[in-house]
Amino acid sequence: MIATWDDSDESSSDEESDGKVANIAFMAMEEDEIQFSFDELQNAYENLFCEYENICLKNKSLKKNAISMTKEIESLKNENSNYINKIENLNVSLKLSNDFKEENENLKLEDALKKTFLKFSNSTDKLDNLLGLQICVFDKADLGYEKIKNVKHFNNFFVKKNEPKITCNYCGRLGHISTSCIHKYKLGFVKTRKI
Incomplete structure (x- = not known):
């Protein structure tokens, strides 16, 4: 006996409109039954058993492969996390080195400005020294007299006229x-x- 189900599109459009589902089954009777001999069944069984053993071996090898793959995945995850930590450490060290470079450049600029201002301050000291070394008309010093030690620094050379x-x-x-x-x-x- 053979049974089949009919899945047609015409019944689906009727189902949507009526809201009821109707499944139609076709059945047919077959009078000729096939009979197998014992040897044929034995051969079929042995073939099926060989296929079963092959499939079991393949299954075992695939399980071993899956276990080794999961171990490899775990080791790769650990390695990946180590690399991520190294990258974060390198990013932090890069940021610090950039900050140090920027600070170094700022210090170089500051040093250059200090040298420039030092030249100006040295020039005022030199001017004061030169003005202090001027020989007065009334100075009666000998040639061996050291003038640099006894330098008078004048704060104001120009005195305002005092008007009454x-x-x-x-x-x-x-x-x-x-x-x-x-x-x-x-x-x-x-x-x-x-x-």
Whole structure:
């Protein structure tokens, strides 16, 4: 007896509209049954057993292969994590070296600026020394006299002229006296009239 199921597209469109599922099965009766002899069955069994043993051997080898692959995967994962740690350490050391390079460049720039300013400060010291070495007209030193030890440094060579502070007795302002007071003469011209 042989049975088959019918899967047609026409019934699926009907199923969607009705909401009911109808499965159709076809069956047929077969009158001719095949009979095998004992030797044929024995040969088929031995062939099947040989295939079974081959498949078992393949299965064992594949299991061993899978175990070795899992061990290799674990070792590769450990190696990968070690490399990741090394990369992180190298990145940190690279960042530190870059920071040191930048700091070194800044220090070089600062050193160059200090040297430049030192030249200016040395020039002012030299100027003071030269001004201190000037020979005064009244200096009566001998040739063996060491002038550098007894150098006078003058803070201010130009002295401002001290003007006397004159106050006007008439208007009370600074800078003139009452005889030359403008306000006095203006008032004097105003008070006198021509007749």
